[in-house]
Amino acid sequence: MTDNARRAVDMQDYLGDLIGGSLLITETRVIAESLLKKLPEDELRSLIVEQNILQKKSDKTSSRYARAIRKRIEGLGDEFMQSLLTATDRAYIQLLLVAVMINSPIVEDFMKLSLAEAKRTYKPNLPRDAWSEFIDTQVLKYPDLLRYSESTIKKLGSNVIKILVDSDYLSDSRKREIYPVYLLPEVKEWLLRLNRGDLIEVMECTV
Numbered sequence: 001m002t003d004n005a006r007r008a009v010d011m012q013d014y015l016g017d018l019i020g021g022s023l024l025i026t027e028t029r030v031i032a033e034s035l036l037k038k039l040p041e042d043e044l045r046s047l048i049v050e051q052n053i054l055q056k057k058s059d060k061t062s063s064r065y066a067r068a069i070r071k072r073i074e075g076l077g078d079e080f081m082q083s084l085l086t087a088t089d090r091a092y093i094q095l096l097l098v099a100v101m102i103n104s105p106i107v108e109d110f111m112k113l114s115l116a117e118a119k120r121t122y123k124p125n126l127p128r129d130a131w132s133e134f135i136d137t138q139v140l141k142y143p144d145l146l147r148y149s150e151s152t153i154k155k156l157g158s159n160v161i162k163i164l165v166d167s168d169y170l171s172d173s174r175k176r177e178i179y180p181v182y183l184l185p186e187v188k189e190w191l192l193r194l195n196r197g198d199l200i201e202v203m204e205c206t207v
Contacts, residue, residue, distance in 0.1 A: 011144045016104030019155060020068025022162035023096050027054050031069040032081040072099040076194065083190065094187040094203070097167045101199055108202055110134055110160055115169065116205035119178055126164075126176040131157035169206055180207045 021027075030053055034044060048066045049059045056062040073081055076099060084095055101108045114130045127133075135153055139145050145153070164170045171177035183191075183203055191199050 011142060011147075014104075014106050014142060015156065016100075016106070017068040017071040018100075018104040018106065018159055019152065020064055020071075022159045023093070023100065023166040024065055024069055025093065025096065025166060027065050028069050028073065028096055028099075029084060029092075030054060031066055032073060032084045035070070035074060036078060036081055036085075072096075072103045076102070080190065080194075083186075087186070088184075091184050091186055093167050094184060095190065097163065097203065098187065098191060098194075098196070098199065100163060101202070102194070102196060106138070106156070107160055107163065108199065109138065111164075111169075111202050111205055113137065115164065115178070116202075119206045124177060126161075126170060126178055128176070131160065178206055182207060 034047055034053065039047070047053045048062050052062060054062045054065055056065065073084065080095070080099075084092060087095055101111075110131070114134045115126060118126050118130065135145060135157075148156075158173075161170065161173050161176070165173055167181070168179055169181055171179065181204065183200060187203075188197075188200055191197055191203075
């Protein structure tokens with residue numbers, strides 16, 4: 001593997017499937033239920049594309065969302081996916097964020113470096129330029145971020161902000177008022193089971 005190819009893989013690991021969507025709350029439950037049925041790939045594809053179980057306007061959108069969700073949750077195991085189906089609404093949202101953070105470490109870094117810093121410095125709102133300043137900082141560590149177009153970087157940022165809104169860290173995408181979030185015990189337990197106890201502090205960075 002060439003150095004360029006290796007850097008591309010590293011960047012894919014860092015971004016994960018973030019461009020594929022935000023928290024995908026409704027869609028993830030549907031895909032988790034389908035994955036647990038252990039259907040052959042052609043039958044699963046039929047459900048997604050032909051039967052349109054995600055109820056999207058185009059096959060392309062359905063496929064993109066399904067692909068993103070699978071990357072987030074399938075590798076965490078059947079028990080995790082089963083927990084998604086039985087969790088309370090609040091636990092479900094927190095577990096979705098766990099999956100996103102594991103799949104897309106850039107979300108973890110944004111929470112540690114930008115959201116936590118805003119809270120630490122007593123800012124009531126996340127600054128409007130938080131994402132652009134974060135990217136400017138991360139480029140020093142991940143110079144291959146410069147290979148992405150401005151529109152792609154902006155889309156990634158929009159998805160991150162929407163994820164934080166959907167998981168109750170921010171009031172909305174415009175005012176961005178910061179809210180305290182306490183992890184539920186069952187979510188902390190899952191983080192420990194996944195050997196990601198380090199994310200507990202990150203996910204409670206606004207407390």
